[in-house]
Amino acid sequence: MENTTQQMRKGILELCILSIISEEKEAYPTDIINRLEESEMIVVQGTLYPLLARLKSAGLLHYTWKESDAGPPRKYYYLTDDGHEFLGGLMGTWNQLSSAVQNSTKNLTANKN
Amino acid sequence: MNKVFNINLGGLPFTIDEDAYEALGSYLKTIHNHFRSSEGYEEITTDIEARLAELFQEKLGGHPIVTLKHVKSVIAIMGTPEDFGAEPIEGEAPKSSTSEGKWKLKTGKRLFRNPDEEVIGGVCSGIAAYFGIQDPLWVRLLFLLFAFTAGFAIPLYIILWAILPKAETASDRLAMRGDPVNVSNIGKIIEEELTHVSKKVSELGDELKAEFGSKKKVRRRPMGLNREKAPKIAGLISERPLPRGFLF
Numbered sequence: 014m015e016n017t018t019q020q021m022r023k024g025i026l027e028l029c030i031l032s033i034i035s036e037e038k039e040a041y042p043t044d045i046i047n048r049l050e051e052s053e054m055i056v057v058q059g060t061l062y063p064l065l066a067r068l069k070s071a072g073l074l075h076y077t078w079k080e081s082d083a084g085p086p087r088k089y090y091y092l093t094d095d096g097h098e099f100l101g102g103l104m105g106t107w108n109q110l111s112s113a114v115q116n117s118t119k120n121l122t123a124n125k126n
Numbered sequence: 127m128n129k130v131f132n133i134n135l136g137g138l139p140f141t142i143d144e145d146a147y148e149a150l151g152s153y154l155k156t157i158h159n160h161f162r163s164s165e166g167y168e169e170i171t172t173d174i175e176a177r178l179a180e181l182f183q184e185k186l187g188g189h190p191i192v193t194l195k196h197v198k199s200v201i202a203i204m205g206t207p208e209d210f211g212a213e214p215i216e217g218e219a220p221k222s223s224t225s226e227g228k229w230k231l232k233t234g235k236r237l238f239r240n241p242d243e244e245v246i247g248g249v250c251s252g253i254a255a256y257f258g259i260q261d262p263l264w265v266r267l268l269f270l271l272f273a274f275t276a277g278f279a280i281p282l283y284i285i286l287w288a289i290l291p292k293a294e295t296a297s298d299r300l301a302m303r304g305d306p307v308n309v310s311n312i313g314k315i316i317e318e319e320l321t322h323v324s325k326k327v328s329e330l331g332d333e334l335k336a337e338f339g340s341k342k343k344v345r346r347r348p349m350g351l352n353r354e355k356a357p358k359i360a361g362l363i364s365e366r367p368l369p370r371g372f373l374f
Contacts, residue, residue, distance in 0.1 A: 042173060056209065057202075058177065058181075059204045059205040059206075060205065062170045062173045062177075063164070063170050063210060065170075066165070069169065084137065085137030085138065085176070088173065
């Protein structure tokens with residue numbers, strides 16, 4: 014059961030990361046972290062980095078180096094064409110899923126209240 | 127009075143207390159070990175180090191020295207690999223969910239072939255490590271003795287060679303000797319590995335030179351026992367220099 018929850022969280026987290034990056038066009042990991050923490054999507058910050066690496070090795074993300082005023086150059090991630098396509102598909106699935114979940118659990122939530 | 131270190135973390139310089147330095151070092155080692163087999167190993171670890179540096183800057187806020195307290199709070203923010211809820215990419219096993227069972231299994235002694243001290247297949251030195259015999263030579267002598275007296279030693283050796291797994295990872299090596307696997311242990315092994323990398327590379331260079339220098343010598347070598355060069359370079363994962371056995 015714990016594993017299912019974890020898998021679900023991870024899938025949704027990937028969706029969030031991709032959509033944040035797509036929204037920002039080019040995103041610095043720390044900004045992504047701030048956004049994710051705002052919406053309480055991650056508990057520890059280290060979660061982000063293996064996911065970024067996986068999305069990158071899947072060809073969905075890429076990054077460029079940019080100079081920064083404070084400190085060493087920074088990596089800015091952006092979506093590749095495949096990434097945009099993937100995000101589109103993922104959003105579609107998500108919308109379907111969430112309405113399906115809402116429909117199938119509405120009795121449950123209604124009873125609780 | 128405390129000793130301090132100057133470190134470069136993610137491209138930023140820090141002055142750090144000795145105890146804080148050790149805590150940070152062992153934390154980074156766990157991170158590196160966790161992602162070692164991952165495809166994005168380099169990316170993940172450099173990104174994490176860069177973020178740690180940023181967090182230190184935020185935490186310090188003008189304080190000149192990184193203390194243990196800073197390190198602890200930054201680690202709490204960043205989390206341990208287990209907290210990441212992410213198994214290494216393309217890793218052999220999802221460590222986060224099954225690590226407990228796996229670690230337990232490997233804390234006992236296990237019989238491996240020892241690739242670090244092999245003459246033929248590492249069977250004898252694996253057995254020596256299992257029984258805690260310091261010098262695998264004694265096991266080898268015993269095998270030789272049986273080979274000449276009873277005659278079953280050679281088939282036995284070949285069978286053991288086939289069925290015993292080679293100790294390939296750092297935790298395999300620890301299990302082979304019966305040391306419990308923990309962070310500082312693995313760290314130690316990896317440190318030892320790194321110290322010997324350059325040594326082994328130059329050794330290999332010498333060996334290759336010698337091989338290309340005299341073709342006769344190459345021909346004399348029994349084919350099946352020829353050492354594989356490429357995997358040796360890739361897997362310079364041994365804490366001791368390879369002994370030049372009598373076969374070579």
